[in-house]
Every structure is written in structure tokens, then in C-alpha cells.
Amino acid sequence: MFGYTKQMVLKGKEFARQLPVNFLAKNAVHFKSNLSYICPDIFLYYFKTVCMMPDGTLFLYKVWPLALSFPYFKKRIQHHSMKGVIDIQRLWRKRKIKTQGIRYLVVHDPWTSNYYHWMTQALPRLLLAQSQNLPFVLLLPANHCSEFHVKSLLIFNIKNWVPLETDRTYFEVHDLIFPSHDIQIGDYHDDLIQELAARLRPINPPESECSYLFIHRGSKSSRNIINEDEVLNVFLSWGFSVVSFENLTFEEQRAMAGNATILAGVHGAGLTNMLFMDKGAKVLELTSVLNGNQYYYYTLSNALGHDYFYQECTPEIEGKSIQEANILVDLELLNSNISRMVNPVHD
Numbered sequence: 001m002f003g004y005t006k007q008m009v010l011k012g013k014e015f016a017r018q019l020p021v022n023f024l025a026k027n028a029v030h031f032k033s034n035l036s037y038i039c040p041d042i043f044l045y046y047f048k049t050v051c052m053m054p055d056g057t058l059f060l061y062k063v064w065p066l067a068l069s070f071p072y073f074k075k076r077i078q079h080h081s082m083k084g085v086i087d088i089q090r091l092w093r094k095r096k097i098k099t100q101g102i103r104y105l106v107v108h109d110p111w112t113s114n115y116y117h118w119m120t121q122a123l124p125r126l127l128l129a130q131s132q133n134l135p136f137v138l139l140l141p142a143n144h145c146s147e148f149h150v151k152s153l154l155i156f157n158i159k160n161w162v163p164l165e166t167d168r169t170y171f172e173v174h175d176l177i178f179p180s181h182d183i184q185i186g187d188y189h190d191d192l193i194q195e196l197a198a199r200l201r202p203i204n205p206p207e208s209e210c211s212y213l214f215i216h217r218g219s220k221s222s223r224n225i226i227n228e229d230e231v232l233n234v235f236l237s238w239g240f241s242v243v244s245f246e247n248l249t250f251e252e253q254r255a256m257a258g259n260a261t262i263l264a265g266v267h268g269a270g271l272t273n274m275l276f277m278d279k280g281a282k283v284l285e286l287t288s289v290l291n292g293n294q295y296y297y298y299t300l301s302n303a304l305g306h307d308y309f310y311q312e313c314t315p316e317i318e319g320k321s322i323q324e325a326n327i328l329v330d331l332e333l334l335n336s337n338i339s340r341m342v343n344p345v346h347d
């Protein structure tokens with residue numbers, strides 16, 4: 001059928017979410033529009049022969065990009081048109097991936113070179129494939145070579161894979177497994193993400209005296225805190241350790257977050273490390289935008305069973321996106337939010 005068969009491996013269901021612990025009525029639209037998510041059924045697709053772009057987009061019949069391979073955000077995001085595929089076939093070189101008598105697996109997409117997308121999109125799809133106990137060889141673009149890619153794959157006992165060129169090359173693949181890409185970006189199948197977190201958490205993390213972490217983004221060119229010195233002093237006064245995750249190895253991040261009971265930071269990939277925290281931890285997100293769309297860490301906190309707190313901050317320049325805006329943090333409100341996390345009796 002359509003060049004592939006499919007197998008349902010995880011039944012879809014509706015997941016309800018809790019409002020933030022410190023929910024404010026003025027932000028109702030942002031959160032109440034995301035209080036539930038109907039996750040679709042999750043499949044493994046099996047292809048005898050299919051062509052693939054380096055970014056993981058599949059196409060059949062030489063020109064037909066497959067929607068099932070597009071990342072899903074609101075409406076599916078299509079990275080290649082039929083005309084584009086034809087142009088690629090005319091101008092790019094084609095490489096046939098050798099048949100080895102074993103299936104190949106693809107779990108990446110155009111964004112999974114990024115930490116958040118790798119950890120919350122690619123690894124759950126890898127977990128789905130492994131749940132069926134089918135032997136496979138992973139196909140992975142050459143640009144997926146960061147330390148976190150390599151070290152996280154080791155947790156799943158994957159030490160070798162076939163690297164894919166990313167320079168004007170497309171691929172013909174035989175016997176391919178393609179896990180479903182139908183979970184909305186920023187949403188999760190809670191059962192699957194909890195199973196993933198259980199695999200990722202360090203078994204016996206080294207003892208740490210401090211269990212409160214604030215993520216410092218000092219090396220970044222955007223999403224900086226305008227009154228950073230004052231904000232750092234507030235966190236330090238409450239006993240937080242200030243950590244720059246980008247300066248740590250994957251295993252150091254895993255161990256440090258695995259010991260934490262509170263994780264706080266500006267909206268960004270560092271908050272993904274809540275995956276390593278025990279269920280019931282607390283997460284504080286400092287954000288410049290509350291519009292119902294940028295809800296990734298609110299929903300991830302809920303899926304993992306953590307208590308989610310947030311603080312809306314003033315952007316330096318109005319209209320800047322959540323990924324670009326530098327922010328001014330209200331110190332009085334910050335102290336209040338931290339107090340509610342450290343002393344939950346207040347709630």
C-alpha cells in the first residue's frame with residue numbers, strides 16, 4: 001500500500017495538563033488553550049525501497065514527498081515540493097545505501113541537530129523502534145556529531161551508525177524503518193516521554209550538595225537577562241548553583257540535573273535537562289512571550305510529572321520573538337516565585 005506498510009506500536013490518547021503552580025488569570029489564554037492534547041496513534045512505517053533527503057524527508061515514485069516524513073507543527077511543515085525533488089534528482093548525486101540483510105532506521109529531521117529536538121523528538125522515535133526488538137542500523141547525518149548525540153545514543157547501546165553526507169546528496173534506501181512523526185512539536189505522548197526519561201536518568205548520580213540549579217546563558221547572543229547581576233544574586237541568595245550547561249559534557253549535565261530538585265532558566269534548550277530529574281521536581285521558566293504557541297517546557301514539565309512555574313518578563317524590544325528577546329526580570333516577583341518553589345507550604 002502506497003509503497004509501505006505500517007504497524008501501530010503505541011495507541012493514541014488524550015492527555016490532560018495541570019495549570020502552572022503560580023498561574024495568573026491574565027495568562028489564561030496561553031495555558032487554557034494547551035490544557036489537553038489528543039496524541040494520535042503512533043506507527044512504525046516499513047519501506048522496501050524509498051528515497052530520502054539528508055534531512056530525513058522521504059519521497060516515492062521519484063517525485064512524491066511523503067507527508068508522513070514531515071515534522072508536525074500546527075500543520076505539517078513541508079521542506080520539499082515535487083518540483084524541488086525533481087530539481088534535486090537532476091542536480092544532486094544519488095547514493096545507494098548498501099543492503100546488508102538488515103533494516104535501516106531513520107529518526108532525525110531538519111531540527112534534530114539541536115539539543116531540544118534531538119532529546120524530545122529523535123530519541124523517543126528511537127525508543128519506539130527498539131521496543132519492537134527488531135535489529136537495525138541507524139542512518140544519521142554527518143552534522144549529527146555533537147557530543148550529546150554520541151553519548152545519548154550510547155545509553156541506547158548504539159555505538160555505530162551509517163553517516164550520511166549532507167552536501168547535495170540524496171539516498172536510495174532499502175528495508176527502511178521510519179517511526180511515526182505525528183506528535184505535534186512541543187507536545188508529547190506522556191507515556192513515551194516518561195519511558196524515555198526513565199532510560200536517560202542516571203542510575204546512581206554522584207551526590208551533590210546543592211539541588212537547586214539556575215541555567216546561565218552567558219555565551220549566547222540572544223535571550224540575555226538585562227539585569228543579570230541582580231538576578232544572579234537573587235538565585236544565589238536562595239542557595240541555587242549557577243550552571244552553564246553548554247560548558248559541561250553531556251554526562252556532567254545528566255548527573256547535575258539528575259540531582260536537582262529545582263531547575264530554573266530562560267526559555268531555551270537547557271530546560272530540556274528536566275528529562276534527567278526525578279518525577280515531582282520543580283521547573284521555573286523565564287519567558288518574554290505568552291501567546292499560546294511557545295509552550296514546549298510547560299508541556300514537557302507536565303508530561304514528566306514536574307511542577308511547572310513561569311515568570312513573564314519584559315522584553316528589551318517589543319515585538320522580538322521568544323528566541324531573540326533580551327529580558328528584564330522583575331526581582332520582587334522572582335523572589336516570590338522562588339519562595340513558592342522552595343517553600344511549597346505556601347501553596
